[in-house]
Amino acid sequence: MSTGNMNLTLKVWRQKNNNTKGALVDYKLSGISPDMSFLEMFDVLNEQLINTGEEPVVFDHDCREGICGMCSMFINGRPHGPKDLVTTCQLHMRSFKDGDTIVVEPWRAAAFPVVKDLTVDRSAFDRVISAGGFISVNTGNAQDANNLPIPKMQADAAFEAAACIGCGACVATCKNASAMLFVSAKISQLALLPQGQPERYRRVQSMVAQMDAEGFGNCTNTGACEAECPKGISLENIARMNRDFATAKFISEETV
């Protein structure tokens, strides 16, 4: 299936499971097309490994169009590789040169234990969402949308926060493995809309508490998360979360 002319050296993190130590293993690939996506290049590698009787590299992927948030490779020192605003599956081999050596590692964080090779367990994010990243509504017919006027700016900001796909690149790149960009996006998408108001201050307290319990690090405002986020989630969300947290803890009379 390889129809190109790129020759590459891959250094891929191989790790049997979370209890064993991993290491970078070198693989040579030839005939890679610059039109292939990064994951298709990995498909070629895996075919080659299967043909030689070796175990293929395990990596997460699903939609391969940048919306599901499953792909998660740390490529040459950057999550999702060298391009801005793309996920690994949207990265193409034309972003590399013939003869390049590419180092591929899994997300590294205590809260994201390695399952195998490049796959990590990101269920910590799910638990943060279950802690409060929802709105409670009564069943029945949805009310008329026009009953809830939302200023355009507010709706846009909520939409931009909601663009977060939960891939974990923010945690992966943060020097402290902090999850604040993710958590703040998930808080903001609801805090900005009328439907999110009744549980707004309860939500921020529960989700931050869960984030801390999962063992993510603390934010030091380096801005690396915003720079690496494939969906361009803004640091404004972290400031909003901090404001809401302060309001919840020091002003609101409701305790969680």
Place this chain on the structure above:
Amino acid sequence: MSGFGNALSSSIGKKFIMGITGLFLILFLVVHAGINSLIFLDDNGLKFNIGAHFMATNWIIRAGEYILFVGLLVHIFQALRLTIQNRKARPERYAVNDGNANSKWYSRSMGLLGTLLLIFLVIHLKDFWVVSRFTGIPTVDANGHEDLYAVMREKFQDPVRVAAYVLLMISLCYHLLHGFASAFQTMGWNHSKYNGIIKSVGVWYAIIISIVFALMPIAVYTHLID
């Protein structure tokens, strides 16, 4: 009410403490740089000694000194705690990590820059604070005030000390370059109409404060002022 301790020990609460103590120290530096700039009047330190005398005798300032030390210690210990926690959050480091692609080196090196500043503080407090508060300033000036300016002149005859002070002011500059705007972001003061102002005020603040402080040993050593 039990929520306060809980709030301050959470990840965001710890950030608040770093931010508030940081902003407090930023204000202190303005006062410190302002009073010390009196040496540039080149009046043989007379005005500077008046300032130093006021700072040493005014009871509000003396009480403030205790708050300053508490703020400083909280800033240091909280930073230490955060650093240890953050290290634990990533037990296995990356083989390749291109930090410069997404952030400034000094924003990732606040711990290192802060440690250098701590070393500076130990030297600096021993040079001046211990002398003025405990061991005593040996001479008086023409106004009859304790001559702290003479102590300064004597200390800054040593080229090694002058070089150390100047180099460590560079680390102060980078520490503030990140710290100023970062404190605002931490406190949630992020607003599209003010972000530009906060950023530029922070940059100018860091540069001006560091240059003013660095000029003091240089001016004394080179006899720009006498």
